[in-house]
Amino acid sequence: MTWVQLAYLAAALCFILALKGLSTPRYARLGNLVGAAGMALAVVTSYTTIERNGLLILVAVVAGTAAGIPAARQVKMTAVPQMVALFNGVGGAAAALVALTEFLEGHDAGVLFAVATVLTVLIGSVSFSGSVVTFLKLQEVMTTRPVLLPAGQLLGIGVAVVSALLAIFVLVSDSNLLLVLLALAGLALGVLFVLPVGGADVPIAISLLNAFTGLAVAASGYVLGNTLLIVAGTLVGASGTILTRLMAQAMGRPLTNILFGAFKATPPSAVTDEQRTVRSGTVEDVAILLGYAHSVLVVPGYGLAVAQAQHAARELAQLLESRGISVDYGIHPVAGRMPGHMNVLLAEADVPYENLKELDDVNPGIGSVDVVLVVGANDVVNPGARDEPSSPIYGMPIFDVDRAKAVVFMKRSMRPGFAGVDNSLLYNPKTTLLFGDAKDSLTKLLAAVKQV
Amino acid sequence: MIELLTIFVLAVFVGFEVVSKVSTILHTPLMSGANAIHGVILVGAILITGQADDTLTLVLGLLAVFLATVNVVGGFVVTDRMLEMFKGHKR
Numbered sequence: 001m002t003w004v005q006l007a008y009l010a011a012a013l014c015f016i017l018a019l020k021g022l023s024t025p026r027y028a029r030l031g032n033l034v035g036a037a038g039m040a041l042a043v044v045t046s047y048t049t050i051e052r053n054g055l056l057i058l059v060a061v062v063a064g065t066a067a068g069i070p071a072a073r074q075v076k077m078t079a080v081p082q083m084v085a086l087f088n089g090v091g092g093a094a095a096a097l098v099a100l101t102e103f104l105e106g107h108d109a110g111v112l113f114a115v116a117t118v119l120t121v122l123i124g125s126v127s128f129s130g131s132v133v134t135f136l137k138l139q140e141v142m143t144t145r146p147v148l149l150p151a152g153q154l155l156g157i158g159v160a161v162v163s164a165l166l167a168i169f170v171l172v173s174d175s176n177l178l179l180v181l182l183a184l185a186g187l188a189l190g191v192l193f194v195l196p197v198g199g200a201d202v203p204i205a206i207s208l209l210n211a212f213t214g215l216a217v218a219a220s221g222y223v224l225g226n227t228l229l230i231v232a233g234t235l236v237g238a239s240g241t242i243l244t245r246l247m248a249q250a251m252g253r254p255l256t257n258i259l260f261g262a263f264k265a266t267p268p269s270a271v272t273d274e275q276r277t278v279r280s281g282t283v284e285d286v287a288i289l290l291g292y293a294h295s296v297l298v299v300p301g302y303g304l305a306v307a308q309a310q311h312a313a314r315e316l317a318q319l320l321e322s323r324g325i326s327v328d329y330g331i332h333p334v335a336g337r338m339p340g341h342m343n344v345l346l347a348e349a350d351v352p353y354e355n356l357k358e359l360d361d362v363n364p365g366i367g368s369v370d371v372v373l374v375v376g377a378n379d380v381v382n383p384g385a386r387d388e389p390s391s392p393i394y395g396m397p398i399f400d401v402d403r404a405k406a407v408v409f410m411k412r413s414m415r416p417g418f419a420g421v422d423n424s425l426l427y428n429p430k431t432t433l434l435f436g437d438a439k440d441s442l443t444k445l446l447a448a449v450k451q452v
Numbered sequence: 453m454i455e456l457l458t459i460f461v462l463a464v465f466v467g468f469e470v471v472s473k474v475s476t477i478l479h480t481p482l483m484s485g486a487n488a489i490h491g492v493i494l495v496g497a498i499l500i501t502g503q504a505d506d507t508l509t510l511v512l513g514l515l516a517v518f519l520a521t522v523n524v525v526g527g528f529v530v531t532d533r534m535l536e537m538f539k540g541h542k543r
Binding site for chain 2 (some may be wrong): 013015016018019020022023024025028029031032033035036039042044045046047049050051052053054056057060061063064066067068069071073075077080081083084086087088090091094097098100101102104105112197206207210213214216217218220221222223224225226227229230231232233234235236237238239240241242243246247248250292332338339340341342343345346347348369
C-alpha cells in the first residue's frame with residue numbers, strides 16, 4: 001500500500017503547486033496543468049485499489065467526462081461564472097453523497113467518524129443548493145436582486161437550528177433517515193443563504209461556497225480516512241476563504257455586509273421622484289465630441305461583453321489613437337460578473353494589456369480626461385457608491401467619471417444595472433446618453449468618427 | 453486521528469500562504485482552478501463505490517462518481533480556457 005500513499009502525496013504536492021502557479025500570471029496556465037496531472041494520478045491510483053464495480057465506475061467517469069468537457073468548452077466566456085458555480089455545486093453534491101453512502105454502508109462507527117459524516121453531508125448540501133441558486137441568478141433565470149422572504153432571517157435561523165439539532169440526533173442515534181433529513185435541511189439552508197445576496201455580489205457567494213465545498217471534501221477525508229482528500233479539501237477551503245476576503249476587499253466592503261447587507265438596507269428613498277431629465281445624443285454628436293478630444297477613457301462593463309462589442313471597441317480605440325488621441329481602458333476589479341472577468345474578455349479581443357488601467361491609475365488624473373465612454377457598465381461608475389450611504393453598493397470603489405469633462409453613456413435602456421440601483425450619473429448635465437446595443441452603437445460611432 | 457488533525461492544520465496554513473498575494477486579474481481563474489481541485493472528491497467517490505455491495509449504495513456511489521467527474525473535468529478545462537486568453541499578450 002505504500003506506493004498508493006506515495007502517489008497520493010505526489011498528487012497533493014501537485015495541487016499545492018497548482019494553486020501557487022495560479023496565483024502568478026506567468027505560471028497560471030502551467031499551474032492548472034500540474035493540478036490536472038495530479039488529479040489524473042490520484043484518480044488512477046484510487047481506481048487500482050478498488051475491490052469491485054470497476055466497470056460501472058469507469059462508465060460513470062466516462063459519462064461525467066462526456067458531460068463536463070462540452071459544457072466547459074462551449075460555454076461563452078461571458079457565462080463562465082455561472083459555469084464555475086455549477087461545477088462547484090456538483091462537487092458539493094458528490095461530497096455529500098460520498099459521506100451518505102459511507103454512512104449507509106455502516107463502516108467503523110465512532111464519534112469522530114460520525115461528526116465528519118454529519119459535517120460533510122451538511123456542508124456539501126448547502127454548497128450544492130447554494131450554487132444552483134447562484135447559477136440561476138447569474139443566468140438571469142430568476143431575479144438578480146436580493147430576494148427577501150417574509151421573515152427570511154428568522155426562517156434562516158430556524159432552519160440552521162433544526163440542522164444543528166438533526167446533526168446531534170444523527171450523532172446519538174446513528175439513524176439513516178435523520179441523516180437524509182439533515183441533507184434536506186442543508187439544501188434549504190443553502191437556498192436561504194444565497195437568496196438575499198444581490199446580483200453583483202453573487203461572485204463572492206460563489207467563492208465562499210467554493211471554500212465550503214473544499215471543507216466538505218476535507219471532512220469526507222476524515223470519513224474515509226483518506227489523507228489526500230483532507231489535504232486537497234483543506235487547501236481549497238483555506239485558499240477559497242482568503243480569496244473570498246480578497247474579492248470583498250476589491251469591492252471595498254466587509255464580507256458580512258455583502259452576504260447579509262440586504263437585511264439591513266433601507267428601502268430606497270422615494271424623494272428621487274422629482275423630475276429629472278436625461279440628455280440623449282446622436283452618434284454624430286458623440287463622434288464630434290470624440291474627434292476633438294485629447295484623451296479618452298473607455299469604461300467597459302458586462303453589457304459590452306454580452307453584445308460581443310470588444311472588437312468594435314478596440315477598432316474605435318485604434319482609430320482614435322491613429323489621430324493622436326490617447327485611449328485607455330478603465331477596468332474595474334469587478335467589471336463583468338467576477339473579479340478579473342473583464343480582463344479575460346478584453347484579452348480575448350486582443351486589447352493591448354498596457355492599455356488596461358486600474359482604478360488607482362485612473363482616478364487621480366480623471367479630471368483631465370476629455371471624454372469617458374461608458375460601454376455597458378453601470379454600477380462601477382455610479383457616484384452613489386461614493387456619496388450616498390443609503391445606497392446598497394455604498395463603499396464600493398468606483399471610477400469617478402463624473403469628474404471628467406464629459407461622459408458618454410452607452411446603454412440599451414434606462415434599466416438600472418445588475419445591482420438594481422439607480423444611477424445619478426445618468427442625470428448629470430455632463431452626460432450624453434447613447435441608447436442602443438453596444439456593438440451596434442460602437443460600429444456606427446466608428447463610421448461617424450471617420451467622417452469627422 | 454491526531455495525525456489527520458496535524459495534516460489538516462498544516463494544510464490550512466499552506467492554503468492561506470499560497471494565495472495570499474494574488475492580483476485581481478487572476479481571481480476568477482484561481483477560483484475556478486481551486487474549484488477543479490476540490491473535485492478530488494472523485495477519489496472518495498471511486499473508493500466508496502468500489503466497496504458498495506447493495507443496489508442503493510452502488511447507485512448513490514455511481515452518482516457521486518459522475519458528479520465529481522463533471523466537477524474535475526469541467527473545472528480544469530474551463531480554467532485552461534480562461535488562461536488561454538491571457539497568453540497572447542505576453543508576446
